[in-house]
Amino acid sequence: MRVTKAIKAEQIRILEETYPDAKPALTYNSPFELLVAVVLSAQCTDERVNIITARLFPTYSNPADMLALGVSKLEVLIRDCGLYRAKAANLIKTCDILVHTYHGEVPESFDELIKLPGVGRKTANVLVSVLFGVPAIAVDTHVFRVSNRLGLAKGKTPEEVEEKLKKAIPMEKWSAAHHWLIWHGRKICKARKPLCGECPLAPVCPSADKEA
DNA sequence: CTCCCGATAT
DNA sequence: ATATCAGGAG
Structure with missing residues (x-):
């Protein structure tokens, strides 16, 4: 054909x-939560990510709290989704940048998002599309x-x-x-x-x- | 290109 | 046993 x-x-x-x-199958209640969920979803089913975020977000739903949690404790919480060391390290670095450069908010442009550790082209496209209505x-x-x-x-x-x-x-x-x-x-x-x-x-x- | 990586389906 | 899962960094 x-x-x-x-x-x-x-x-x-x-x-x-x-x-x-x-629509997105990942559960989230804020731009930051979607960012975290999409980073965790690399090489992992969205279903499993939702299980992990369900016990992560009630306590760590903003970059300041997650930054304070630290890499090693975050690793334990996200271990089941695979690639957990890289994801934990990247997320903590990103939280640090969000807190100290973006006042705890998720930046709205593709160019800013893709510079965040752990955020590549695919994740940045998801965020601008779902969160900010960018085609x-x-x-x-x-x-x-x-x-x-x-x-x-x-x-x-x-x-x-x-x-x-x-x-x-x-x-x-x-x-x-x-x-x-x-x-x-x-x-x-x-x-x-x-x-x-x-x-x-x-x-x-x-x-x-x-x-x- | 390789490496990261546990859980699940086949 | 192996392929696959909302990829990204070095």
């Missing part, structure tokens, strides 16, 4: 129709995999996929499309065993299984 511009438009239409209520497409493992399989945006790196997605999708739908693709990756277009048999995009997907 050749994925034409018309087919890409149809893919986007079906995604929008299938996942109208797509953005964060390319995580799901968006990367689904976009490549659909032929909606093929690329060898997340940044390349991000560029192509922005060309294939109208800007007003960027932030929503990011969530459509994640939901689709989680529920249907799974990494290991994609459920092509029950996928509404199968007719317009070049990677769909050809089964009965």
Whole structure:
């Protein structure tokens, strides 16, 4: 199947129709909490992050309190999400910067966010999109995999996929499309065993299984 | 490019 | 046993 511009438009239409209520699956009650949750979510399911933040946020819901907690104690609290030493060290450094440079607030620009330790392109895109309403497409493992399989945006790196997605999708739908693709990756277009048999995009997907 | 890393699904 | 999970730093 050749994925034409018309087919890409149809893919986007079906995604929008299938996942109208797509939103972040991470639980948070402030910009700082979302920042922490997204940093913790690297190579970890959002479900597990929610378990960890549920026992973290009641006591440590702002950068000053988390900074006072310290690296080693934070490591213990977030151990179950993996990559915990790097995440703890980065989060404490970021808390220090938030407290001493941004008056305890989360900065609103992509350029400022991406300078924070532990905050890369994907996390910064999530934050500006979800928190501050900036049109953005964060390319995580799901968006990367689904976009490549659909032929909606093929690329060898997340940044390349991000560029192509922005060309294939109208800007007003960027932030929503990011969530459509994640939901689709989680529920249907799974990494290991994609459920092509029950996928509404199968007719317009070049990677769909050809089964009965 | 490698390394970080525990929990879960297959 | 191994691949994968809302990646980022060195």
